[in-house]
Amino acid sequence: MPKYNLQINGSQKTVETESDTPLLYVLRDYLELNGPKFGCGLSQCGACMVLIDGVAETSCSTPIAAVRDSKITTLEGLADQNGNLHPVQEAFIEEQAAQCGYCLNGMVMASVSLLQENPSPTTSEIKEGLELNLCRCCAQTRIIKAVQRAAKNL
Amino acid sequence: MIELPNTSRRKFLRNIGYLSVGFPLISSCFAEQEQKIAERKNFYGDLPGSIRNANAVNAWLQVLEDGRVLIFSGKVELGQGIRMAICQVAAEELDLELDQVEVHLAETGVTPDEGYTAGSGSVPNSAMSVRYAAATARQKLLELASEKLNTTIENLIFYHGTVKTKSGSQSLNFAEILNGAQIDMEVKKPIPVKVSSDYQYVGKAIPRKDIPKMVRGESVYIQDLRFPGMLHARVLRPPSYQAKLIDIDFSNLGTSVAGILKTHVNGSFVGVIAEREYQAVKAVNFLKRVAKWEETTALPNEAALFDHLKSIAEPAQTIRNEGNFSSVNPENKTFKASYTKPYLMHGSIGPGCGIALFDDEILHVWSHSQGIYPMRRALAAMLKMDEDKIHVTSVPGAGCFGHSTADDAAADAAILALAYPGKHIRVQWSRQDEHTWEPYGTAMIMEMEASLDENGKISAWKSDVWTDSHSMRPDSDPATLIDASYLENPVQLRGRGYLGGGHRNADPYYSFPNLQVNAHFFDGPLRISSLRSLGSYANIFAIESFMDELASQAGKDPIDFRIAHLQDQRAIATLKKIKEITQSEPLEVNEGIGFAFSRYKNNTAYCTVAAKVNVNQKSGEIILQKMWAVGDVGQIINLDGIKNQFEGGVIQAASWTLFEQVHFTKKVIRSEDWNDYPIFRFPMIPEVEVHMIDRPEEKAEGGGEVSMPPTGAAIANAIFQAIGKRVNDLPITAEKIVG
Numbered sequence A: 001m002p003k004y005n006l007q008i009n010g011s012q013k014t015v016e017t018e019s020d021t022p023l024l025y026v027l028r029d030y031l032e033l034n035g036p037k038f039g040c041g042l043s044q045c046g047a048c049m050v051l052i053d054g055v056a057e058t059s060c061s062t063p064i065a066a067v068r069d070s071k072i073t074t075l076e077g078l079a080d081q082n083g084n085l086h087p088v089q090e091a092f093i094e095e096q097a098a099q100c101g102y103c104l105n106g107m108v109m110a111s112v113s114l115l116q117e118n119p120s121p122t123t124s125e126i127k128e129g130l131e132l133n134l135c136r137c138c139a140q141t142r143i144i145k146a147v148q149r150a151a152k153n154l
Numbered sequence B: 001m002i003e004l005p006n007t008s009r010r011k012f013l014r015n016i017g018y019l020s021v022g023f024p025l026i027s028s029c030f031a032e033q034e035q036k037i038a039e040r041k042n043f044y045g046d047l048p049g050s051i052r053n054a055n056a057v058n059a060w061l062q063v064l065e066d067g068r069v070l071i072f073s074g075k076v077e078l079g080q081g082i083r084m085a086i087c088q089v090a091a092e093e094l095d096l097e098l099d100q101v102e103v104h105l106a107e108t109g110v111t112p113d114e115g116y117t118a119g120s121g122s123v124p125n126s127a128m129s130v131r132y133a134a135a136t137a138r139q140k141l142l143e144l145a146s147e148k149l150n151t152t153i154e155n156l157i158f159y160h161g162t163v164k165t166k167s168g169s170q171s172l173n174f175a176e177i178l179n180g181a182q183i184d185m186e187v188k189k190p191i192p193v194k195v196s197s198d199y200q201y202v203g204k205a206i207p208r209k210d211i212p213k214m215v216r217g218e219s220v221y222i223q224d225l226r227f228p229g230m231l232h233a234r235v236l237r238p239p240s241y242q243a244k245l246i247d248i249d250f251s252n253l254g255t256s257v258a259g260i261l262k263t264h265v266n267g268s269f270v271g272v273i274a275e276r277e278y279q280a281v282k283a284v285n286f287l288k289r290v291a292k293w294e295e296t297t298a299l300p301n302e303a304a305l306f307d308h309l310k311s312i313a314e315p316a317q318t319i320r321n322e323g324n325f326s327s328v329n330p331e332n333k334t335f336k337a338s339y340t341k342p343y344l345m346h347g348s349i350g351p352g353c354g355i356a357l358f359d360d361e362i363l364h365v366w367s368h369s370q371g372i373y374p375m376r377r378a379l380a381a382m383l384k385m386d387e388d389k390i391h392v393t394s395v396p397g398a399g400c401f402g403h404s405t406a407d408d409a410a411a412d413a414a415i416l417a418l419a420y421p422g423k424h425i426r427v428q429w430s431r432q433d434e435h436t437w438e439p440y441g442t443a444m445i446m447e448m449e450a451s452l453d454e455n456g457k458i459s460a461w462k463s464d465v466w467t468d469s470h471s472m473r474p475d476s477d478p479a480t481l482i483d484a485s486y487l488e489n490p491v492q493l494r495g496r497g498y499l500g501g502g503h504r505n506a507d508p509y510y511s512f513p514n515l516q517v518n519a520h521f522f523d524g525p526l527r528i529s530s531l532r533s534l535g536s537y538a539n540i541f542a543i544e545s546f547m548d549e550l551a552s553q554a555g556k557d558p559i560d561f562r563i564a565h566l567q568d569q570r571a572i573a574t575l576k577k578i579k580e581i582t583q584s585e586p587l588e589v590n591e592g593i594g595f596a597f598s599r600y601k602n603n604t605a606y607c608t609v610a611a612k613v614n615v616n617q618k619s620g621e622i623i624l625q626k627m628w629a630v631g632d633v634g635q636i637i638n639l640d641g642i643k644n645q646f647e648g649g650v651i652q653a654a655s656w657t658l659f660e661q662v663h664f665t666k667k668v669i670r671s672e673d674w675n676d677y678p679i680f681r682f683p684m685i686p687e688v689e690v691h692m693i694d695r696p697e698e699k700a701e702g703g704g705e706v707s708m709p710p711t712g713a714a715i716a717n718a719i720f721q722a723i724g725k726r727v728n729d730l731p732i733t734a735e736k737i738v739g
């Protein structure tokens, strides 16, 4: 089985797996990370999002062989070295922007990515930026508030 | 009495001599301030069903070694924040700080059997049981402390986990008072409970403790559980409901997919266990190609579904009959309207997951089921095992909104764990299986008829409802679990569950002199069970759309018209409040605001919803701009929690109303993923504003389902206000607007 050297949350990891294993399964099953979630495996819901070189992407449809030397950041890797949460994470807590929270990983990752590109998005830009991310508990109005709050605190 | 396998508690009971030495952890803050002593009043009302079934204090509450309190609840966390609500109630009665309370949610053999976590029943049942148990415990702790400290009860106060004398000179924490014992007395009325005006926590917007964990990516969900040596399994579901396995050739599986440890066939049940999760995914995809099935599924034509449902319905049952519907004055104007609702999905964002381990004696199961005790009964019946040999622990999953696939995934894991003992077997469902095999909320037909007298008041009303069951939750009938129908000796469903959910809220809450409600039950073509708010969503959609139509026929303002038919001041208050907050909302051409009201189950919480829409008459495009909800759940436990539930309910029901419908062919469910079954995405999300009317003296009701029923009709009525068109068939799509 091929070996892959990955850069995950600032450290180097080696994983031995089949080349078609999606990144999501590598992160959850091999590296035991909890952030990225399985929701659809079809790039339709955003639950599995991670940052690939700083941009939010679905990890369920990216085979490990395609990752190469990209830098992967998961939810666990957003806090700084002293354990301080990213302003987006803080904002989600302050706004209590979750019910079950299963979608929250994707929401946070997509928001971090959005705010990097557009530090002061309008409400409709936030909505567009999160279009791929589904939330069945329907915490969307709070999630929008959380992104607005994070934009202020960044 | 319940058994107590929790080791730390056992240890506590054993080691009491050592432990009673004391814990100085909080004593330092004693003298800080003279605490106000909260007033208490005796409670003589009805005790909730949950505590009547488990009425010893220690079934609900135990004191830990360090004097903190551990609460047991048989309910599960579904994202509704029940853990925090229970924590608030317990901390309130015992004057604890919130982090001095731990809450242990459903586990067989540990927590009380509280059935299902459903029907907005967790606060009135579980949280209230905890309140009465905690208040009883408080009284007992006072008595014991007064003996130990040799002082009167009047001279004692509770302070952050200790009972101290008023002067502060002596104090004991709860563990010291109990000296190793637990309080096993019965919870009996009268129970001295804190008066609501002295509440510190209850009614406040207290942040949940689990959200920081979620945000950090800590282990929260069943999907995050990892046991040493755990293996991954998948089940190959049949291609359609009635398919039977004829043949499956495993010979090339091992060479095509690495890591396969076991395949297991039992009747039409096919499972595969692998070392790694993605190997199991690939294995099941491989098996899909080589399995041969005999297919006899024959679903009705989707386009003629409602005719079909009427044709298979049993004779009508009259649910309510007051006055005489047919006797109304022939001079009155009569009106009729018919409404339909398609099959709807729960559509959890996280598909079902179950983990099981058979250790050669006990089958351990981890599940996000809404009812672990009832599920255990179903598992025991399906597996022909003793219930005592199955131990189920509840672990949160993604929000499920009723009976979805959690129990089925647990059953899959249980079957495979028995076939491969000694290892934790984790089964994760795919998105496609989740979409096509979950038990939907049934399709329904509602026909309404009413007559208006010369003063524009309703003199007679008739509701006819065609519905399948809304309650096929696993319990003693194993056939409620999918697997039971596909094993070698398949079992047939024994019955159609509780049917009352179908006509829930079909009898209007308004007072009409003549009222008739008829239910026409059918055994429909698709798998169904409980979906959030059961029949209420469809019934209130029909009733409140019809009320709106009658108001305009009578030439009355829709809110005044409703108020004129209501007697309950709490109901009226929600309508008045919504009028007040929406009346200055500006409206442009093709925009309208619609209203709808309901009291959930006609005897719990109240909600009035307003919706503002903009409709493009040419394209039919509907933009839902804003929604308002005014709620009254009686006494509020957690203000932010209840608002969150209301907001979520309004948006989810709006998604049902505008987008959702399960599609099927003659054989299979066609709605296989989020492209075939669209739900709300961010760009369409309306602004939502929730106002709660707090009534601290009224009974606390749950809020999980309350805001959903009025939402559909509020949107339909807003569309009518905007463009003068009524759409009575859900979902309300652009085609129906222009059609």
Ligand code: FES
Pocket: A037, A038, A039, A040, A041, A042, A043, A044, A045, A046, A047, A048, A049, A058, A059, A060, A061
């Ligand atoms: S799991 Fe990757 S987008 Fe849904």
Ligand code: FES
Pocket: A098, A099, A100, A101, A102, A103, A104, A134, A135, A136, A137, A138, A139, B079, B349, B398, B399
């Ligand atoms: S909070 Fe449950 S899916 Fe978003």
